[in-house]
Amino acid sequence: MKSLTAQFWNEYWETMPRKELERVHLRRIRWLIKYAYENSKLYHKKYHEAGVKPDDVRTMDDFVKKVPFVTKDDILAAQAESPPFGGALACEYDDVLHVFQTSGTTGAPLRIPFTHYDTIKYGEDWVYGFWAVGIRPSDSFYFAFGWGMYVGFWSCYWGVRRLGAKVISGGGVSTEDRIRQMQALKPTVLVATPTYALYIAETCRKMGVDPRSLGLKYFYGAGEPGPTALPKLREELESSFGVKAYELYGVAEVGAIAPACPTQIGVHLNESNYHCLVVDPETGELVSEGERGENVVTSFAQLAQPVIKYRTKDVVEWHYSEPCECGRTWVLYKGSVLGRTDYVVKIRGINVYQTAVENIVRSVPGTSPHLEMHIRLDERGMDDMLVRVEADPSVPRDSYKDLSERIAEELRAAIGVRLDVEVVPPGTLPRYELKAKKMFDHRPKERRLPSGV
């Protein structure tokens, strides 16, 4: 029986010395490469073309230098060649127990199959974070999402089952009804995307309900930059609901890879299930510890559709040689996900990240949490960004111009470039139940940063 006062969900794994983690990773990577080579046509072809045989990978250096990257486009192409999963699948079709897909807003949807084992491991990813922040089996979870075809919060549900806590489904009802359900059932943990949680708070106030009266103790989000990446958003969530707010960083086709650090400074890669390399998105070369780059992940818990040296396009800053304050030895992604390689804008040589812009805008008094970032080319054909932000209802309309000047000045002071800012009235920008769409890229495709190569 697990002690409820234990600090870790699994101390053995979470505090494993780095050297030992490296040994376990290498052993698993070698097994995984052989498994994928023998069972997945996609990997067989990929490794054959690169001139790599499983036995050639004997050291971590071999893995870094010889094994090719895999991209979402590789998996999509394999699926399109022979639907539904084609050469991307490595297990028997009968062993696929759960199927999801991505939205496919920019093309064909990516199908994501899982074996039963994969779902158990994917779910447990969440539990490491729950336990670390103090959530226990006596807690009850409210799921404010529609139980659709996206794996995100389904995997959270698997995790809550693993923890043994209570599940309250908020599927298929309006925001108002969700609030009434929470009033009646008094859950202690709210699971939602961060911007939808803010919308719940906004709706509560419209209904004359103090969001604090719901009695929640925790917010635990995923799906978009959240309370770790955006401190101002954390303050808003924590003060609105009277909770502690945490987030998990997940990649749908890979796993719920990085649960929360209780210190709220970042999230930790679950190294019992995943291995990562952080690389320069343009050259594919490893970046040093403490630097930013694209997260490249290998999963030991995705046996249906393997992901080995998979380019996530997520920008992270990694730390691994010293244990974290929370006691974990696992890789720390400081500030969680900082942006997407697709949306990095280089203005006069400076990389401008989504979360940096968002943090600065949110810190200016008079702004609301609702904003959009539009990437476009300026008249000289250089990358440029327009930030549209909703004013707080307390700001009079004739002050919008001053407010946009103030925001532009704060951005210039903090990141060293001037961005165009437009302040719009409350309620102008759309609200979303799942991921809020905040980035809009109006550049021609060939002008975007090369990634996924």
Ligand SMILES: [Zn+2]
């Ligand atoms: Zn930590």
